[in-house]
Amino acid sequence: MTTFADYVRTHQDRFLRELQEVVRIPSVSTEPAHAPDVRNAAEWVRNAFLKLDIPAEILETAGHPAVLAELNTNPDAPTIMIYGHYDVQPAQKEDGWDRDPFSADIDGDKLIARGAADNKGQFHAHIKGLETFLNTIGRPPLNIRFLIEGEEEIGSPNLGGVVREQKKRLRPDAIVISDTSMYQEDTPTICYGLRGLAAAKITVIGPDRDLHSGTYGGAVANPIHALVEILAGLHDREGRVAIPGFYDDVKPLESWERNSWAELPWDGAEYRKNLGVKELWGEQGYTTIERTWGRPTLEINGIYGGFTGPGVKTVLPHCATAKITMRLVPDQNAKKVLDLLEDHLKSIQLKGIQIQFSRQSEGNPVRFDVKGPWIDALIRALKTGFAREPVLMRDGGSIPIAGLFKDEFDVPILMAGFARPDCGAHGPNEYFSICDYERAIITSATLLQELTHVHLRDV
DSSP states (O other): OOOOOHHHHHHHHHHHHHHHHHHHHHBBTTTTGGGGHHHHHHHHHHHHTTTTTTOOOOOOOSSEEEEEEEESSSSTTTTEEEEEEEBBBOOOGGGGGGTTTTTTTTTEEEEEEETTTIIIIIHHHHHHHHHHHHTTOOOOSSEEEEEEEEOOTTOTTTTHHHHHHHHHOOSSSSEEOSSSSSSSOOOOOEEEOEEEEEEEEEEESSSOOEEEHHHHBTBOHHHHHHHHHHHTTTBBSOOOOTTTTTTOOOOOHOOOOOOHHHOOOOOOOHHHHHHTTTOOOOTTTHHHHHHHHHOEEEEEEEEESOOSSSOOOOEOOOOEEEEEEEEEEETTHHHHHHHHHHHHHHHHOTTTTTTEEEEEEEEEEEEEOOOHHHHHHHHHHHHHHSSOOOOEEEEOOHHHHHHHHHHOOOOOOOEEEEEEEOOOTTTOOOOOOOOOHHHHHHHHHHHHHHHHHHHTTOO
């Protein structure tokens, strides 16, 4: 009988060519100019299922579409939903890429392109995992749903409506997500928690127009000065967020987590070297892993105002703006945290200055069970695909829709990412390891087999 590994090995060149096709589509969801590309990517994903004789359709939203594919075996059988996203972050060669970000070049073991790891390579591995299963064993005694969206990189603003509209149709008994990374190279990893995200924009307004800094400097408050003062006050000297009430709902790390994380291999010098920094920074009293996986943060993502072109322009600007994101942990609530930030800004009194606050996006933190037959099935699948025992971790990033899945369905969520920690997601020269892509396909096919066993045990 042909094994999963045999099938993947036989078809690996075709699989990789197909992955290159979708990765070359610049499906940047945040830029209106790329809307046609986003649509093309959705159609490509739908057609990938149709080629396998799996019914699939494009679900329209107020923004970019989602793709829903269905393989129905038995209405009484468990339903597995596999989630992914085909949209990507913006990328230009000028950002530091050493090539066209959408060329999808292969360099040794790396497929280099925007979206290769986040998330096209990962959800494509699940599509190929299903193909592998169908062509070696046959139809699994499970119902399978693929929900691949086009707005994850902008906070999934419309997918919630799709999920609620299609709730009876989706009706999953378990959800599979591969949109995270491994702890380290060659280390299969189960992610059991994600930080939430609360994003906001702060605009400081002074005069009703830009002014001559010589004529008016010293007489009119400078919005950039005021903004910098506000931003500097958002942290204390210990690296803690200084918004009153920010930590009130933070659930402390459990002792087993801190002990487990402390046992993971960790090379601080290599970590600093990879980041190009001489020393690390953060909230005191916690390790780097604890700060990035299990503690909340506030980051200034961008700041602009006044004159930023070449040369000199002596201007006292009309306004200045900063964009901020806060990563949240259990049991924080994104809306409440944004309320706290807004209240804090309202309490600030600066002469000649107005402060405007707008909310950009929000998603609550999530944490999943690490025990039970569904997780055990994932562990066995990862051990088969990677020939190593998986480790448990939380992820410092966010998947906006994960919280909604948890709230709407209240079923086990199995998260296993196949990207390496240095894959460059959201940065220049993003890549996906071809070796890990093939191991991910084998893992995905094996997971369907293991979930079948879970079903047969009447879980």
